[in-house]
Amino acid sequence: MDPRLQRLQLQTRRHFFRHSTAGLGSIALSSLMAGEASAARDAGDPLSAQKPHHAAKAKRVIYLHMTGSPPNLDLFDYKPELVGRDDQNCPDEFLKGREFAFTSGVPKLLGSPRKWDRYGKAGMWMSDAIPNFHGVADDMCMVHSMHTDQFNHAPAELLVYTGSPRSGRPSMGSWVTYGLGSENENLPGFVVLISSGVQPNGGKNSFGSGFLPSVYQGVQCRSKGDPVLYSSNPPGMNREMRRMTLDALSDLNHLQAAEMGHPETLTRISQYELAFRMQTAVPDVMDISQESQKTLDDYGATPGGSSLANNCLLARRLVESGVRFVQLFDWGWDFHGTNKGNGITDGLTQKCRTMDQPIAALIKDLKQRGLYEDTLIVWGGEFGRTPFREGRTAKSKILGRDHFPDAFTMWMAGGGTKSGFEYGASDELGFSVAEKPVHVHDLQATILHLLGFDHEKLTYRFQGRDYRLTDVHGKIIHDLIA
16 A cells, blocks of 8 residues: 555544454454354355254244234134124223323224134134135134234334334344345345335334344345346346456455455445345246246236235245245235225225235145245234224224224244144233233244244344343243244
């Protein structure tokens, strides 16, 4: 280096930090290596497969998020007492100490107008809104005692996926790929698929990497058009020229990595190389036209379209190809009843028609292909819905429910969970958890345990302390595990 330039660099704070043993780059690098899961990771491949803390029951996750939160009292949590007291004033003892977003005065109880019956060997109650789920009841591990701290969409969704209602923390998929890496070097470890045309309530923070290296963030793929935006070669550049360009960039980045010791430089190298490999691997795995007509019909999928059905089929293709965490977001489950046809009668029927067929098909397809036992499927929203009518539609013929954090239902399947099993319960009107409460942090701890992690040890050092998905909370619900 030119001595004059070197003297100039020595005059800057940046140069001091860069070359000091206590510099920011050294701190960041030590942080990267602090987590147990990454201690033996090849620095040149941050997505290389890693061993978990203990023997895992699940190797991969398909998380199905119904954005807006489905009305659990009209799908899975049958309350005959609530039905019998439909349109009565809500008892005062159920309202004390609670706040509701759109309710003033004394709300009217809302018993489910759906038809209900028991299904499967366990006799699970389900409504007529989800007919295809009736046939997979014996595969479900139902949790009726979920509760959360948040009642607005974005904070509640962020709490589910990042462990915090505020943006900036790594998402669940990022934690899992940070801990386990990927099983396919040509595909991302964490893929996101979005249907119904709207991003999740938490935005990209719901699948972001937060303070983890950015290589662990979710890669959003599309079922229509180019699978990954900006991954194609620009006009005038062929694959050979792209390879030469990346080789030159790699040389420069390795020089910078040797000089600065910053983990994000290694991440950049890895991302460029992954993007190059993805150019051929992703279009192939995202091409559902390769599937048989029977498979397409089972899912209700249409090649070239964009739908939850297509995304469920893509999720199977992705996990079959070694992707570790597949996150599906489906917009349109915010059943206030404030829009015509969006109530819990016809509106719910129409929305469920696009959802329960492909998800039931996904369960059956995974079983047929031998992937079900070690693939964890999770279904749910960010909170529940009220046992009474949403205030703004109190005098409307359209029935809707407000946000409700205190009691709701989620379910899991495969991946080492119990089959045909129900856990916990809400009270007779669906206001509070009556038995075996499960907080969002408990669900996170249980998911990580199924993947082979001690949720207290899967950590990353940031700003002077060790962070984890469950933060300082969470307990494993062992009763859910087979």
